[in-house]
Every structure is written in structure tokens, then in C-alpha cells.
Amino acid sequence: MIQKSGLIHSLIIGLLVSPILVSAADNDSPHNGIHIKKSGEKLSIFIGQDLLTEYHYQGDIPFPNLYPVMGPENLPMTRNFPMKNDGENEAKDHKHHRSLWYTHGEVNGLDFWSNSACRIVHKGFKGIESGENKGTIRTTNAWTGPDGKVVCTDDRTWTFYTPKLRSERIIDFEITVHASNGDVVMGDTKEGSMALRLAPTLRLKGDVGQGNIQNSNGEEGNTTWGKRAKWCDYYGPIDGKTVGVAIFDHPDNPRHPTWWHVRDYGLFAANPFGIHNFEKKEKGVGDLKIPSGKSITFKYRLYFHSGNTDAAEVGKYYQAYIH
Secondary structure, three states, X not given: OEEOOXXXXXXXXXXXXXXXXXXXOOOOOOOOOEEEEEEOOEEEEEEOOEEEEEEEOOOOOOOOEEEEEEOHHHOEOEOOOOOOOOOOOOOOOOOOOXXXXXXXXXXXXXXXXXOOOOEEEEEEEEEEEOEOOEEEEEEEEEEEOOOOOEEEEEEEEEEEEOOOOOOEEEEEEEXXXXXXXXXXXXXXXXXXXXXXXXXXXXXXOOOOOOOEEEEOOOOEHHHHOOOEOOEEEEEEEEOOEEEEXXXXXXXXXXXXXXXXXXXXXXXXXXXXXXXXXXXXOOOOOOOEEEOOOOEEEEEEEEEEEEOOOOOOOHHHHHHHHHO
């Protein structure tokens, strides 16, 4: 699964648009297209006139991230902290949990997950495109240690689709990590990698938590932590309406189906590296080495939906994604 170029993967992902997305429009379709606008140190992504999310890539941040993330009916799906400190009923823990992001806790021994001295630095845009059916943001980034040295680089593509139903929002993420500065070892730790920190009412525990978790194996709740599954879904009430988000692990990804670092306090992450934590094996068994000059690609889809896992037909949407 390690290749010299992400070109083939980039071409493949363009062919993986869900049939659900390209089907004939139904009567509930907004038909407003995706509009991406630059504003200061961020990009704002709109569906018609409605904000979908904002891409933060500069300033005092440890890595690029999406915040806020608005789900069906414009409901906020992720917590506000630490971007804002005034979120109602929000826990002020894990300040490195920044809404929606990708990073990892052990890269050549450095912690890019929780150590703010390690940074993923935005180096430039390879493309920003708005469109009737989708919009895309393509970037290049440098994983930089506390000493300022670059450990590795990456190319990222975010794709935002115009919803065909008001009850859905779909975002694709693809990342190619390049061993551009020598060998790279993605280390064996549960602290990573494709992650969200969800709104407080989606939590399974706490005063306001009323959520649930379900994976493609049919496992629910806390039993989903550390298990391998093709997809995982986290849902619950926000403002009295049941909504959720599923992460789909693409079959082309290394070590598919991935393990899930999914917690009852709202952390939701796909992590193919932390095997010794998840399966109680010896430290290092989950290490993944990218030889110098080569690269590795991961692809995920995030499906924000109304209703619980069954009502949102998460399994059907996963099949549409992979085909």
C-alpha cells in the first residue's frame, strides 16, 4: 500500500462519488452548490448561503482543522472548545481535540497529537475549487518538530459535496504522507488519527450525554473501542433532533478495516496504528514504516446524517462510497 506517488489514488477517489450523490434530484434538494471563500487565515465553505464549515490553516494552531462543522438542519456537530471557551455544557479537557482534524501521536518518536511544540504547518494551496456538485481544497503541509526540522510532508484533499437530501452532509478526506526527509515511522499508539471531538449531547456519558455508537459489526456503545470495523457511527440528540456522523474507512487504506479510538466522552477517531493498545500486544507491533522517498495514502468519508444508524442507512451509504 506504499507508493511513490499519490496520483493513482487521486484519480481513483474522483471515481468514487456515491451514486446517492449523483442521482436525480429529489424534491427536498437545496441545489445551491459549494462555495469556498477566503477570509483572513481561514477558508469558509458554504452550501448555498449556509455555512458548512471553515478550514483553519494558519495562526496559532498546531495543525489544520475544520471548525465549526454544521450537520443536517445546520446543527453544530462538534464542540467549541478550545476554539471558543463559551460552549454550553462542554468539557474543557483535551485542548488538542480541535473539532475535525488529522494528525498522529507518534511520528518518528514525536507527538503531533497532543504536543503543541510539534506542528503540521500549512505550506500552500494546490487548488481551491467551488462548484455546483462539489468543492475541493488541496493543500501541502510540513510535519515540523520542536527543533524546526521537517519530519515528513503531506498532500491533503478535502472534498465537500452538494447534498441531494437536506438530511445529509458528506465530506471526503484524502491524505498522502511523503517520507520526503528520510524514513518515517507512524508509531504504535492509540493517539490518532482521523478524528472528531463531538458536541456534548452526543456523548455517552456526562450530565447531558445521550448518544450512542455503532459499528459495521453491529457492536454498540463502549464495546466499539479498539475494535476493527469498516465504519463507525456516533449519534445522538442536538437541539432535540437526532443526528450523527459516520466515518468510512476505504478498502484501499493500509490495514483495512481500521481500529477505532472512539470514546464515550465524544472523541471519535479512526486509527490503524495503535495495535498494542487496542489488542494488548507488545509495543511496536503497530508501527508502520514509510521508506525514504516513498509515500502512503489514506482515504475517509464523513457522513453527517439525521436519525440513528439504521434510519440513516449508514451501511448503504458505505457501500455507495466504496463502489
